Amino acid sequence: MSLIIGPASELAQFDSDSFGTVTLLATEHVRVLLAAFEPGQEIPLHAPEIDLVVAVVEGVGELFAGDRVYPLRAGDVAVVPAGQTRGIRARAARLVVLNVVRPPPSAGDHARVAAGAAWPQKREPTADPAALIRAEHGELRPHLEHLRALADEVEAAAEQPLRERLRQAAAFLRGGILPHAAIEEATVYPAVDRLLRALGGGTATMALEHVLIGARVEELERLVDSEPYDGPTRAELRRSLTALEAVLRGHFEKEERVYVPLLAHLAPAESAALAAGLEAAASEGHQH
Numbered sequence: 471m472s473l474i475i476g477p478a479s480e481l482a483q484f485d486s487d488s489f490g491t492v493t494l495l496a497t498e499h500v501r502v503l504l505a506a507f508e509p510g511q512e513i514p515l516h517a518p519e520i521d522l523v524v525a526v527v528e529g530v531g532e533l534f535a536g537d538r539v540y541p542l543r544a545g546d547v548a549v550v551p552a553g554q555t556r557g558i559r560a561r562a563a564r565l566v567v568l569n570v571v572r573p574p575p576s577a578g579d580h581a582r583v584a585a586g587a588a589w590p591q592k593r594e595p596t597a598d599p600a601a602l603i604r605a606e607h608g609e610l611r612p613h614l615e616h617l618r619a620l621a622d623e624v625e626a627a628a629e630q631p632l633r634e635r636l637r638q639a640a641a642f643l644r645g646g647i648l649p650h651a652a653i654e655e656a657t658v659y660p661a662v663d664r665l666l667r668a669l670g671g672g673t674a675t676m677a678l679e680h681v682l683i684g685a686r687v688e689e690l691e692r693l694v695d696s697e698p699y700d701g702p703t704r705a706e707l708r709r710s711l712t713a714l715e716a717v718l719r720g721h722f723e724k725e726e727r728v729y730v731p732l733l734a735h736l737a738p739a740e741s742a743a744l745a746a747g748l749e750a751a752a753s754e755g756h757q758h
């Protein structure tokens with residue numbers, strides 16, 4: 471028996487022909503292996519007299535156990551008792567699982583298939599939460615245009631009508647936007663969290679903000695060069711500066727309140743490497 475330690479993603483071996491396996495432990499009593507599936511690959515259904523413990527270490531897929539299909543995601547565990555039909559497959563994404571089987575399988579075990587057991591042919595039609603989210607944002611977006619238009623009128627509009635319209639805008643924010651945020655936190659975010667754990671991509675929203683910030687900087691540069699600085703251009707300039715300040719302030723806040731505390735969990739060597747990278751980039755930046 472040899473010492474094995476490391477990220478499952480580096481230990482696992484994918485194979486283009488069939489799912490790849492790496493045996494971590496093989497004794498007369500038990501076998502432990504890492505199974506790596508490319509999308510579409512599977513362990514076919516079989517029903518050996520073998521206990522199976524599955525720990526999903528990466529990705530998403532499906533487990534057939536007994537007589538039905540269960541979703542698998544990184545972090546999930548499953549136990550399939552001896553005699554029950556089982557099978558594992560990856561669909562749209564890669565999947566890596568740690569399988570513990572006892573006793574170790576013999577040649578004939580994979581041939582034993584329970585009568586009538588089969589992966590479902592097609593997926594049942596499912597509800598479309600993505601469409602619901604887009605539709606809800608679609609309804610909210612015109613209100614954002616309205617906020618922008620209102621901002622442009624704040625300095626010149628007469629007080630009474632302005633106050634009334636501002637009240638309506640604040641009521642929309644409190645009654646429409648804040649509940650929308652609360653609903654997302656209770657429903658969408660937990661689902662996204664589970665998928666991020668399995669598929670990664672947790673920093674993609676922040677990288678997207680960098681792209682949006684870049685676009686706003688370009689917009690400001692165009693305005694800076696425009697001539698003359700007449701009334702409308704000055705209004706655009708003010709809007710552009712205000713928007714940049716807001717998005718940058720929020721962006722720093724997210725990095726410092728969400729990402730920075732996570733860095734405390736880096737191992738000392740990882741911490742040192744990150745600090746060195748940041749310092750090197752900073753001194754590089756100062757030379758330009």
Ligand SMILES: [Fe+2]
Pocket residue numbers: 607650654
């Ligand atoms: Fe939203």
Ligand SMILES: [Fe+2]
Pocket residue numbers: 680721725
């Ligand atoms: Fe950033």
